[in-house]
Amino acid sequence: MLWLKAFHIVVVISWFAGLFYLPRIFVNHAMATESAEIARLKLMEHKLYRFVTPISWMVLASGLWLWFGFGFSGGWLYTKVALVLFLFAYHGYCGKLVKMFAADLNTRSHIFYRWFNEIPVLILIAVVILVTVKPF
Numbered sequence: 001m002l003w004l005k006a007f008h009i010v011v012v013i014s015w016f017a018g019l020f021y022l023p024r025i026f027v028n029h030a031m032a033t034e035s036a037e038i039a040r041l042k043l044m045e046h047k048l049y050r051f052v053t054p055i056s057w058m059v060l061a062s063g064l065w066l067w068f069g070f071g072f073s074g075g076w077l078y079t080k081v082a083l084v085l086f087l088f089a090y091h092g093y094c095g096k097l098v099k100m101f102a103a104d105l106n107t108r109s110h111i112f113y114r115w116f117n118e119i120p121v122l123i124l125i126a127v128v129i130l131v132t133v134k135p136f
C-alpha cells in the first residue's frame with residue numbers, strides 16, 4: 001500500500017502543478033493584445049491541458065484503489081472525495097475555457113482569473129488536512 005500511496009501523492013502533486021499553472025496562463029491571456037503572444041498562449045493552454053488530464057485520471061484511479069483496496073472509511077474520506085469531485089468539475093471547466101480562449105471567445109477579465117486561480121489552493125489545503133489529520 002505504501003508504494004501505491006507514494007504514487008498517489010506524486011500524481012496529486014503533478015495534477016496540482018497543472019491546476020495552478022493553467023489559470024495563471026488564462027490571466028496572461030486575458031491581458032494579452034499581441035497576436036504572436038496570443039498564439040503562443042493558446043498553444044501552451046492546449047498542451048498543458050492535454051498533459052495534465054491523464055494525470056488527473058491517475059489521481060482518481062490510485063485514490064479509488066486506496067479507498068476500496070485497503071478498506072479506508074470515515075467522514076474525512078467522504079468529505080475529501082466530495083471536494084475532489086468539485087476539483088474534477090473545476091478541471092473540466094478549465095478545459096471549456098481552453099476551447100473558449102482558442103476561439104477568441106473569452107469575455108472575462110484577468111481579475112476574474114486571478115480569483116479563479118485561488119480555488120485549487122483552498123481545496124488543496126482542505127484535502128491535505130482531511131487526509132492527514134482525519135478530524136472526523
Ligand code: HEM
Binds near residue numbers: 128131
Ligand atoms: C477521488 C479521489 C481520491 C481518493 C478516493 C483518495 C483516497 C485516499 C486514501 C484512501 C488515502 C490513504 C489515507 C491514509 O493512508 O491514511 C489517500 C492518501 C492521500 N491522499 Fe488521496 N484520494 C483522492 C484524491 C486526492 C487528492 C486530489 C489529493 C490532494 C489534494 C489527495 C491527497 C492525499 C494525500 C496527501 C495522501 C497521503 C496521506 C497520508 O499518508 O497520511 N488525494 N487518498
